[in-house]
Amino acid sequence: MIQAIGDKIDVYAKFSKGSLIPQGFTWKQKDYPLKKLNFSFRKQEGLTVLLYYSALGETAAYELEFNLKTFIWRLTKAYLPGS
């Protein structure tokens, strides 16, 4: 099942070899560590660039959005097992 969310989140990330790799995030005061980055892509709305990261957590996979203009992270989707 895919759940659309859209909430603002706090993210901790690693900058390595020219890449930004999210390591985990805090959502509703709970910590969600990320185990593996599955996929990333970017979109552009006018001059605003949005980076998307799909990563596997402990109980679900998540899509995070990073707005390069505002520096705001959002949890955009949760991919739940058994879909």
Added chain:
Amino acid sequence: MDKDLKPTSPPGGLKIKNCHSFGPNNRTILCLDMDSYFATVEQQENPYLRAKPVGVIKAVGRTCVIAASKEAKKYGVKTGMPLSDVRRLCPKIILVPTDMEKYFYVTKRFADICRRYTPLVEMFSIDELFMDVTSSEHLFGGAVIVALEIKQQIKKEIGDWLSCSVGISYNKFLAKLASKKNKPDGLFVITPENKDDILLSTELVEVCGIGRRLEKRLSSMGVRNFSQLRQLPDSTVQAQLGSHWPAVLRRMAYGDLEDINSVSYNKKDSVITPDQISAQKSVSRTYTLFADTYNLRVINQYIRNLSEETAWKLRRMKLVGRLIGLSIRGADQGAWNHKTFKIPTADGLLIAKVCEQLFKSLNWPNPVRFVGIYVSLLSPNSQTSLLPKDQKRHEILKTMDYVNDKFGQFTLYPAQLVDGEQVKPEVNGFLGDKGFRILHQ
């Protein structure tokens, strides 16, 4: 070169030790075709979809599947199949809406990987491209090594669930056929030596250029395979299909068709055209409505909406066109009409007004389900009108483009579209506007 890449003989007929250009034209062409592209990208993004039958639909509310995962294909699910049939064949299918921008981002990334091996990369569609490695393959150990490295880099850099099939040959027609011969995740080579065996065991519809309609017409002439196609007299082809076809089918029958683009059938040389703007023949935008409509105001809103996007793409490519056309479908019927002008344009308002008139002249009796706008007879936009009225219009369009480029499409739009469904620009699978996409995204 990676240690895992062993240049052993892949399926097909290549002696790979030193794969340098081969064939009568001394060329080496690769055709790279991503496997079950849209569905595989979705499976890459969402690991819980992997190894499951996935169907990609245009949007919630649409009635057919536009792509299927390899697991869904095993159930017989095919592109374009109505959802009712899909659910009957595969009740467990998981339907996912498309995200064309995401797929096109992946397209650009695998094209970038390919450009590390040659600048002669030509996009064919959103999931297929051609590469001419004739002059560069020796730098990498041969065409097969190039293919294996690309396959490995796609997995490493974009996603480990993604795979592609690569065909290698000495022209685009055969390279494309080779790319279909060993799917998924395959590699196949067609050489002058194995070409006849491959063609004679290939169904006519498997090759690019022979669609179901042409297959049917050939079948009515008693031609069902390449062997029979080779024996078909040119005079019969000309009588049945017209003067264009004898030469094309003759070359196809022997695998000597250098290009697979129908407009280039008569070209003798294989052409890889990295400059796809100059090769652009027309600019268009089509849209299938969610429901049938007879409402003229709504139809004119769609015409205006699609005209604005077509004109915007023309302006971004610095092109103008003299032929404006409209295509309409509904109730299983279709019609189109066009008008040619002396003065070329890239103004959405003008294009829309012409298309509204064209629609009126069609006397369309059915509901409308599909609208397409196209502009052709293109030329570079090198002249500016001296008339004050035209100059004012030019400034308005320039300002509108500037605002929309900065804040996103449809930040500013014509008032005619205020209360209608807004169809925003998007990539389509055929990548018909590839010149525009490659240049500007």
